Amino acid sequence: MSNLASRLWLWPAFMAMALGALVQPCHGTTKSSITDPAAFLSQAEALHRKDHPRFVQMLAQIHSEAPPLTAQEQWRLRYLDAWETMFEGNYIKSEAQLRNVIDHSGDAVLIAKASALLLSNLGVNQRYEEAFALANHLTSELPTINDPVARYSVLMNLSQILDFAGQIDLAIHYAQMMQDAMPPGESPCLPYSMQIAALYNGKRLTSASSILQQGIDACVGDHQPVITNSARLVLSNLYLDENQPAKTIALLDQVEPSIQLNHYYPHMLSSLVQRAEAYAKLGDDADAKKAALAAVALGHPGEISEWLMVAYDVLYKIEKQHGNAAAALDYYEHYASQDKSYYNDISARTMAYEMAQQHVLAQQLETEKLNKQNSILRLQQALSTKAMETSRLYIILLLLCLGFVVFWLLKLKRSQLRFKELSYLDGLTGIFNHQHFISEADHALRLLQKKTGSACLIFIDLDHFKQVNDTHGHAIGDTVLKHTITICKQHLRPTDLFGRLGGEEFGILLLECSRDQAIAIADRIRLAIEATPVDAEGSIITFSVSVGLASTDTSGYELQRLCREADAALYRAKRTGRNRVIVHGELVEA
CATH class of the missing domain: 1.10.287 (Helix Hairpins)
Known part of the structure; x- marks a missing residue:
C-alpha cells in the first residue's frame, strides 16, 4: 500500500490558525458597563486569538447590554459574530453572515477580513471551485488593501489555500509576505507556521530544518498552544518519515497534556494515529492496535479523512500479520474506501x-x-x-x-x-485515473454484453511497496510505479483498458478475452515484473506483484461484482504469499 504515514495532515490544523483556535484558561477580569462601544469591539477583536473565552464573554456582554451602536460598529459586531459562528463549526450559518458583511457593509476593511475568513470556510467544506475563484479575486485586490490587520489576514488565507492546491512556491511567497507585513503586536508565529506547512507539503522539510524550531519557539513565546502543537506534530511526523519512531513517541508524550487541555479534535486524532504508526514500526503491535482503535473510535460517523485511512491501514497489517483474515479484510475494506475518497478529493x-x-x-x-x-x-x-x-x-x-x-x-x-x-489521466503514470477507468470499463462491459463476448478484469498490487518508499524514498517509489506501467503496456492490446485505482494498485479490463487467455497475460506480466528489476541510483530494486482476476464467464457483466471478485482474488493472492495470480474461484500460482 502507499506510504500514507508520510503525508501531512495540515488543512484542519491550520484552520485553527485562520480562526486562532486557542482554548486557554480565561484570566479573571472585572466586568464593567460598556461606555465606548468602538473601543470595546477593538478590545474584543484583539482577544479573539489570545483569550478566546474572554472574547466569547465580551460578545455575550455587548449583545445583552445592547448599547447604542453606529452603523459601522453594528457591521463590525456582525463580523465578530460570524467569526465565532465559524469557530463553533457552523459553516453554513457563518457563510451567510460573512456574505452579508461583504455585500452590504460598505466597509473595505471589514470586506477584506470577511472575504479572507470566507476563503477558509469554502476550503474546509470542499467547495474548491468557489474557494479558488475567491482566492483569485483577493489576489487582484491585494494591492488596494492597506489596513495592516486585514492585509495580514488575506495573506495568511491565500498562503493556506494555495498550499492546499499544491502551489507550494506561491504559498511560501505569501507566508513570507505575511512576515514582512506583520501588524504591530504580532509575532512571527503564524508566518513561520504557514511556511512550515508549505515546506512540508512540498517535501522540503526535515526534522533538522532550522525554520521548524524557529516556528515552535515563536509560537511558544506568543502563547499560541494550538499552533505550537501543530508544528510539533509536524516534527513528530518527520521523525516517522525518517524512521525514528522512538523520537515520535517521546515527542507525543511531551505534547499530550497540551493536546488534551486544548481538546482540539484534529490534534487528538492525528496524535493517536502517529502513535499507532510509531508503535507498529517499533514492533509493539498491542500498543499500535490500541492507539489505532482509539483513533477510529474518536472519528465522526461517515467521516472521510487521511487520519482514519492510516489508522485502518495499521489495523489491517496487524490483523493480517497475526493471521486474523476476517478482521484484516474488514479493516482493508475501510482503508480502501478512505483511500479512494482521498484521491477523489485531491x-x-x-x-x-x-x-x-x-x-x-x-x-x-x-x-x-x-x-x-x-x-x-x-x-x-x-x-x-x-x-x-x-x-x-x-x-x-x-x-x-x-x-x-x-x-x-x-x-x-x-x-x-x-x-x-x-x-x-493519472498525473504520475499517464494512464487512466480511477474515476475514468471505472466509467470506461462500465461502458465497455455494457456494449460487450450485447454481443455476448467475454472479458476479464485484473487487479494488480505491488508487493511490499511501502518498504520501497521507506528504504529508497518516494522518488524511487515513483520510478518503480512508472516501470511497472511500462511493463504492463508491453503485454496489453490497444483495445484493453488500463488505469490506476489508487496508490500502487492498478486495474486492467481485457475485452474479447477468455479466462485462460487472461490468466496467461496476467502471469506474463507478473513474470516480466519479477524478472525486470529497477536500477535506481546504483541500487538494484527487485519487486513482485500480486494479481487478482475475475471473468464475465463466471461473474457476469456487472462491473461492481467483477470489482468485488477481482479484489477478493487479489486479497487471496496477498494472503497466500504474494507474487502470484489468483483467479476468482481457483488458484493459479507462479
Missing part, C-alpha cells in the same frame, strides 16, 4: 484550481479582445479622413490585430484541451 482540488485559472485566462482574453476592437474602431475613424495611400497601413494593422486575437484563442483552446486530458 482530483477535485486540482480540477477546481485549474478551472479557476482557466476562468481568469478567459476573462483576460475577453478584455484584450474588447480593447483590440476599440482600437480597431478608433483606427477606422482616423483612416476615414486620410487619403488612399494610408489604406494599406490600415489593412496591415487590422490583420495584425486579428492574428493576435486568433493566437490567444488558439492558446486558450489548447489549454482547455490539456485540462480535459488531465481530468481523466
Whole structure:
C-alpha cells in the first residue's frame, strides 16, 4: 500500500490558525458597563486569538447590554459574530453572515477580513471551485488593501489555500509576505507556521530544518498552544518519515497534556494515529492496535479523512500479520474506501484550481479582445479622413490585430484541451485515473454484453511497496510505479483498458478475452515484473506483484461484482504469499 504515514495532515490544523483556535484558561477580569462601544469591539477583536473565552464573554456582554451602536460598529459586531459562528463549526450559518458583511457593509476593511475568513470556510467544506475563484479575486485586490490587520489576514488565507492546491512556491511567497507585513503586536508565529506547512507539503522539510524550531519557539513565546502543537506534530511526523519512531513517541508524550487541555479534535486524532504508526514500526503491535482503535473510535460517523485511512491501514497489517483474515479484510475494506475518497478529493482540488485559472485566462482574453476592437474602431475613424495611400497601413494593422486575437484563442483552446486530458489521466503514470477507468470499463462491459463476448478484469498490487518508499524514498517509489506501467503496456492490446485505482494498485479490463487467455497475460506480466528489476541510483530494486482476476464467464457483466471478485482474488493472492495470480474461484500460482 502507499506510504500514507508520510503525508501531512495540515488543512484542519491550520484552520485553527485562520480562526486562532486557542482554548486557554480565561484570566479573571472585572466586568464593567460598556461606555465606548468602538473601543470595546477593538478590545474584543484583539482577544479573539489570545483569550478566546474572554472574547466569547465580551460578545455575550455587548449583545445583552445592547448599547447604542453606529452603523459601522453594528457591521463590525456582525463580523465578530460570524467569526465565532465559524469557530463553533457552523459553516453554513457563518457563510451567510460573512456574505452579508461583504455585500452590504460598505466597509473595505471589514470586506477584506470577511472575504479572507470566507476563503477558509469554502476550503474546509470542499467547495474548491468557489474557494479558488475567491482566492483569485483577493489576489487582484491585494494591492488596494492597506489596513495592516486585514492585509495580514488575506495573506495568511491565500498562503493556506494555495498550499492546499499544491502551489507550494506561491504559498511560501505569501507566508513570507505575511512576515514582512506583520501588524504591530504580532509575532512571527503564524508566518513561520504557514511556511512550515508549505515546506512540508512540498517535501522540503526535515526534522533538522532550522525554520521548524524557529516556528515552535515563536509560537511558544506568543502563547499560541494550538499552533505550537501543530508544528510539533509536524516534527513528530518527520521523525516517522525518517524512521525514528522512538523520537515520535517521546515527542507525543511531551505534547499530550497540551493536546488534551486544548481538546482540539484534529490534534487528538492525528496524535493517536502517529502513535499507532510509531508503535507498529517499533514492533509493539498491542500498543499500535490500541492507539489505532482509539483513533477510529474518536472519528465522526461517515467521516472521510487521511487520519482514519492510516489508522485502518495499521489495523489491517496487524490483523493480517497475526493471521486474523476476517478482521484484516474488514479493516482493508475501510482503508480502501478512505483511500479512494482521498484521491477523489485531491482530483477535485486540482480540477477546481485549474478551472479557476482557466476562468481568469478567459476573462483576460475577453478584455484584450474588447480593447483590440476599440482600437480597431478608433483606427477606422482616423483612416476615414486620410487619403488612399494610408489604406494599406490600415489593412496591415487590422490583420495584425486579428492574428493576435486568433493566437490567444488558439492558446486558450489548447489549454482547455490539456485540462480535459488531465481530468481523466493519472498525473504520475499517464494512464487512466480511477474515476475514468471505472466509467470506461462500465461502458465497455455494457456494449460487450450485447454481443455476448467475454472479458476479464485484473487487479494488480505491488508487493511490499511501502518498504520501497521507506528504504529508497518516494522518488524511487515513483520510478518503480512508472516501470511497472511500462511493463504492463508491453503485454496489453490497444483495445484493453488500463488505469490506476489508487496508490500502487492498478486495474486492467481485457475485452474479447477468455479466462485462460487472461490468466496467461496476467502471469506474463507478473513474470516480466519479477524478472525486470529497477536500477535506481546504483541500487538494484527487485519487486513482485500480486494479481487478482475475475471473468464475465463466471461473474457476469456487472462491473461492481467483477470489482468485488477481482479484489477478493487479489486479497487471496496477498494472503497466500504474494507474487502470484489468483483467479476468482481457483488458484493459479507462479
